[in-house]
Amino acid sequence: MGAYSYWDYGPSYYCRHHREAIQEWGLTTRFFLSTYQGATGPTAFLLGVIFDGLVLAERAWAAPVMLRAHLGHLRIGRLARMHASQLASALAAARCGARYPRRVARFIKASSAVVLDDYAGRPENIWLDALTTGEVIQRFERLPGVSQKKARMAVKLLVLGFMYGRYPNLERWCDLDMAVDRHTARVFLRTGLVPYAPRFTPSASRLIADVTYAARRLSPDFPARLDDPAFEIGRDYCSPQDPDCQACPLGRPGVCRRRIHMTRATSVLEA
Ligand code: SF4
Numbered sequence: 001m002g003a004y005s006y007w008d009y010g011p012s013y014y015c016r017h018h019r020e021a022i023q024e025w026g027l028t029t030r031f032f033l034s035t036y037q038g039a040t041g042p043t044a045f046l047l048g049v050i051f052d053g054l055v056l057a058e059r060a061w062a063a064p065v066m067l068r069a070h071l072g073h074l075r076i077g078r079l080a081r082m083h084a085s086q087l088a089s090a091l092a093a094a095r096c097g098a099r100y101p102r103r104v105a106r107f108i109k110a111s112s113a114v115v116l117d118d119y120a121g122r123p124e125n126i127w128l129d130a131l132t133t134g135e136v137i138q139r140f141e142r143l144p145g146v147s148q149k150k151a152r153m154a155v156k157l158l159v160l161g162f163m164y165g166r167y168p169n170l171e172r173w174c175d176l177d178m179a180v181d182r183h184t185a186r187v188f189l190r191t192g193l194v195p196y197a198p199r200f201t202p203s204a205s206r207l208i209a210d211v212t213y214a215a216r217r218l219s220p221d222f223p224a225r226l227d228d229p230a231f232e233i234g235r236d237y238c239s240p241q242d243p244d245c246q247a248c249p250l251g252r253p254g255v256c257r258r259r260i261h262m263t264r265a266t267s268v269l270e271a
Pocket residue numbers: 187190191233237238239243244245248249250251252256257258259260
């Protein structure tokens with residue numbers, strides 16, 4: 001086990017305490033419910049997944065609706081056949097907020113082509129004819145412009161019914177891992193849930209694997225449950241330079257180890 005010895009010999013009370021504190025905070029949050037309301041169908045949902053991270057989080061799910069209003073459609077076949085520069089111009093004209101419209105256009109075009117070829121042009125076939133969450137995550141990860149983080153987030157939204165009314169009845173929620181980004185990783189590092197040595201800077205894949213593993217240990221039946229609360233704590237309280245430990249939901253005694261110096265380790269995820 002090597003690097004994971006902390007989990008094998010560390011006090012289980014510590015783990016339980018974290019999980020309860022993070023989940024408790026998750027129950028109070030309404031931010032995500034309000035931002036996910038933009039996607040109104042399977043193609044809009046798929047495009048929202050691609051937009052996520054490439055535009056402001058609050059606009060990612062509204063951007064497909066704005067694109068549809070500009071183009072007059074969101075047909076997979078037509079998106080796949082559009083020239084990338086034409087699609088990039090449409091993204092700019094629709095004011096979708098894409099920081100790199102050419103890049104986003106390439107992702108949309110290429111993903112639409114995959115959906116056309118592999119899923120009969122129907123994005124909902126990605127998740128409706130699968131059996132397990134792990135299978136759908138792998139399918140999303142094969143789409144251009146969809147990272148591990150976005151694939152996990154997408155499947156979590158689908159199984160929880162946050163998006164697109166007809167959600168799938170997928171088995172093995174235990175395979176639904178946390179979507180690791182710099183905010184969630186920072187919280188896991190600073191709390192001590194991923195106990196690296198102070199000067200250790202992991203590779204991106206190592207950090208993602210270790211945070212994923214820690215989340216599985218904390219919440220084995222549904223690791224992605226920790227996703228939104230950890231993201232919000234990382235973004236709203238545990239900032240890289242000036243963490244607000246007094247106001248933080250994990251700031252009470254005995255919960256967080258306050259390893260503030262671990263900021264550097266998350267830099268591998270910021271590229
Ligand atoms: S208590 Fe401080 S260091 Fe710990 S997660 Fe909260 S803000 Fe970050």
